[in-house]
Amino acid sequence: MIEHKGVSVIGRAYGKIPTLLLLALIVFLFLLPHFVGKYVMYMTMHILVLSVFALGFNLLLGYTGLLSFGQAGFYACGAYGCAKMLLVIPSLLPGIICGVLFAGIIALILGFLCIRHTRIYFAMLTLCFGMMIYSLAWKWRTMTGGDDGLVGIPRAPLEIPGIFSINMSSLGNYYYFVLIVCLLAIILFYRIVNSPFGLTLQGIRDSESRIAFAGISVKNYRLIAFTIAGLYAGLAGALLPPLESTVTPPLAHWTHSAEPVLATLLGGIHSFAGPIAGAFLYYVIKDIIVRFTEYWLIWLGAIVVALVIGLPGGIVSIFEKRLVPWIRLRFAQGSRR
């Protein structure tokens, strides 16, 4: 009686196996530093960050039906906010929090303007605001350091004065911090999209006129979704400065806004894990291609085109259409024996 509530048919087919796999995966991620080099750790961090970034983006695209092309703007807000704070107070938590809040506030303000439109106009408006933030980061040199950006940002210790303090200067420690923060963000996101609020957003995506007759004020819900997306972009951005120790304007450029779009559509916009899968693919594909050829763009482009034409549902849709039925079958048989 319970299971049909909210959970998709496909979701139910898995049974216990996936939960175990999931745990295995998390354990694996935690053990990672012990058997791979720093570079893989570094890449994994970037994948995690992009996953969070793309998840937030997909709350707008996949769940609310709004294509934002300016998320990099909020990403940059997070990054610059965090960097600024770290340069003043070399302590990790204040930095991250400052970044996230800053991005959230900007998102709230701009969102108020953006949600007046939908579809292509919304995309254009967000693109526009993103580029404004970009040119601000580029031009407001006293604040942002121009194209040299903010330099020498410390990987400050994670501390609560008087209670504890963990040194983050080693990449390993910071890896664990990023991993835990991102996992929490992902779990939280899972709760959000499977909450009544998440369902309501999907209603807005499916039919604006109809949702109004459920007594829902479309604009307010869009604004909330936009702000949450901004917060997630901000979190992703805020995790960056301590890792790279630099933030530069290109973080806000539209080509960077294209990354979550790319990741999400590669992975699949109508499945929770889509953006995460996409983020992983995006980085691995790029990283592998770059090793073999100087002409990695054309390969990435070809893959993108091929996927859009051949697999609009995104990679994850393969798993839904092929793998899951198969698992379900095997699982059913197994249980009968």
Place this chain on the structure above:
Amino acid sequence: MDPFTVCPRESSMTELLKTEDLRKAFGHFTAVDGVNIHFTTDALTSIIGPNGAGKTTLINLLTGSLPVDSGKIFFKGREITKIPTDERVRRGIGRSFQIMNIFPMLTVFQNIQLPVLSLLHKSLKFFSRLDAHRDAIDEVERILKEGGLWEKRDMLAGELSHGDQRLLEMGIAIASKPELCFLDEPTSGMNPVERVKILENIRKLSDEKRTTFIIVEHDMDVVFSLSDRIVVMHRGSIIADGKPNEIKENQNVKEVYLGEELGEEST
């Protein structure tokens, strides 16, 4: 208080909605031309009229889907002319659409769950699981069983048959427990079987006196078998208003329908 234990209304009729000289024009074409109408709790009303008579426009005005040019709308004595749709809905107005309007990518269950949660003021719960809200779930189950869609609860709404989608749409409409509910051609494109099914539903719900239905219909059989009161619109204004048998006799109506035998015309 629990919104589902609706105290049965006292049978004496009370006025729900009334309009004053309502007007709406699209360019030069006047769709609704000074309509004064009122709906009461004791009657299942049908609005009929040839195509382009302004029936759907009228509903759009009353539900706030369209802004009025001039005139006033009162619901339960308070003016609602200017307030947005979602607020009107919260005050007790609901509708179904002429063109199918459901949540195609959600399951049937979720289609109903959505308005129910909203009614329970739970739509802004961010972190709680959907199945944590038993009250909503039981209500959805009740509605789906009434509507005869329970078996199909896990299908995607978009994959339902046309008839089932109509049923679902009505389900959504009544899920938010409107006191006044407009049904815009609820039986259009249905086969006779489905049609009977949905009409039974409407009649039943109407008799339970929880909801007062206003139906826009082309099918005269439906109209005359179902309605307590019939309103005839033509060129944006009301030309007749009364009990079915009165309407049958009404001269203007006959003219409007070019002397067609009423009751045989169906679209």
Place this chain on the structure above:
Amino acid sequence: MKKLIVIFSVCLLVTFAIAPYANPGPLPKVIKIGGQGVTSGAHADYGRQMIMGSTLAIDEINAAGGILGSKLELKFMDSELKGAVAVKNARYMVQDWGAHLLFGVDSSGVCMAVGPVLPELDRVHIFCHAATEKLTEKLVYEKGIKNIFRISVPVYQDSIIAAMIFKDFPEIKRWAGINCDYEYGRTSWSLFKSTLKKYRPDVEFVAEVWAPFWTTDFSPHISAVMAKKPDGIFATPWAGEAVMNLRQALLLGVFDQIQVWWQAMGGSVDVLEGLAREVAKDKFQGKLWATARYIHNWPDTPANKAFVEKFRKRWTRYPNYSAETSYSAIYVFKEAIEKTKSLETAKLIKAIEGMKIACPGGERYFRPEDHQAVYTVPAGKVIHDPAYPLPIVGELKVIPAKDYYRKPPFPPIK
């Protein structure tokens, strides 16, 4: 959530596939050298010239038996002129591919992004092109990031030397600036202004416009400054943008109205090639001045002649400065390693600090305070010379490096 699992179990495998194992020992069989520069877009030639220069040096060294018997291996990556990409490349080359030494990098933003990461990577990085003075003055001198060395001359070359030259042109009183809208352009312009003002209180700076990356049409910029009727124009856009800027200036008849045009990196080979036609027709009327971080026709020494010859034989092109700096960078590594007999970063740093080394471009001296290589590069007019297939920087004005390099303690630049 469920799909997530399947995805990640796949990524688990792949992650193993690309798992790296790199651990630099004292002196391995193969010494891995990682380089990066922009090899795509309008500035691609600079990266390519880096590849040519370093490859040439490495092949020479390997042919001569390598460094203390161990061969050199090069990996070169595209920085795309993006800091984030450059940092990722550096991490990849050190932590995955296992580079022992790093060199290259063009454009200020990129070097400022890579510099701070070096201590964590624990590698020496010789910068071959990036021009912002902050790299050496801030990161090395102030913040004490010792892993950074720069073998190419910074913005001093683009700005101060220009001021030193044009202070002797009494009739040029009105200067206008067409500059890149990023740190390189801004610092060059302000250094030029402050220095020139010191010698010539009478000059005035009548107009300044800023052109961002990817400016495709400079006409508005040019006409904006020409509106103020300047005698001289100071321009910093480089590579393809420099060529565009100058061609559009020609169209607008700028060279009939001004007396000099300073094109900071105009001595760069790709720019000279791009202007060949116009110079041949003397469109610039001998008013176009330029310099570079090395010019192939100076110094007039056997060493330089030999280098240019070798380079042309190998690549059928003239070496650009990024080629010479990369070439020399490899030899700096060689000398340092031979001195320390190890690849330990700390030792290498000690070895390079204060090193004097003879390069094609003349002798370089690495200042211990800011790790900046001090060497002289002249400036001159862009002219047609029958001896060369492409225009050269001729009628050279040679000013000793010590006279125009900024010295520690570095006074702040407004």
Place this chain on the structure above:
Amino acid sequence: MENLAFQGLVGLSLAMYLWLIAAGLTIVFGVLGILNFAHGSLFMLGAYFAFTFYGLFGINFWLSILLSLIGVALVGLIMERFFLRHIYHLDVPYQLLLTFGFILIFDDAVKMTWGGVFMIPPMPEFFTGAIPIFGRPFPIYNLFIIGAGIGVAIGLWLILERTWWGRIIRASASDREMAGAIGVNIPILFTTVFMFGAALAALGGALSTPVRVVAPGIGGAVIIQAFVVTVIGGLGNLKGAFVGAVIVGVLTAYGILLFPIFELFIIFVVMAVVLLLKPEGLFGE
């Protein structure tokens, strides 16, 4: 005063390039309903083709422009026929993503073919030189560009108003079903329109070669400007695109002259304001 006027004139010539790009972009959007991210790359291809024919093979200037138009139109044919055609039913994001993929592909394709180094096409002799306007020399070539831009505008207007094909385009732009109903072969219409749009972009690219450099990546640089222009004028609105281009071009020029610091910024502010107050664009209905 003269200076302001002169600057305006320079801005106008700048605007004409924008117009040529935006025209194709907006027509394609109007008819096919696709916002072609790769439109800037078609501009780039046009430049490369023109450069190859004129600069390398030494073909007559006008002929090489024509050839480059044809060449790019063929590229457009392939794009539409084999790729875009499959995604008309998909949402905006997919269309943007697909065409974005093409930006990447084209950028590397030209890099493979012509090398990553920028190219400098020669300037045809008869265009060198300038004539005095407002007491300052103004390049003949820029005058030619302004003329060409206006010429194209008039030409387009004639095509749309006077020709059968033009009428069909307008019909299907306003109502696709209706167009299909009156027996228009939609697939062929789409293909031809897309090729036409591509050719317009190519014209812009080809005409830019004598004064600019040809390098990979220009596509991505110009497309955003083109977006701004088309949005200001109203997506799918040709007249709007022209006015939008003039606004952006002239504004850029004055921005550089008057407040150099905000140049980048202004354009986007204008765009945002238009989007907020009149999302359908200055000329959209």
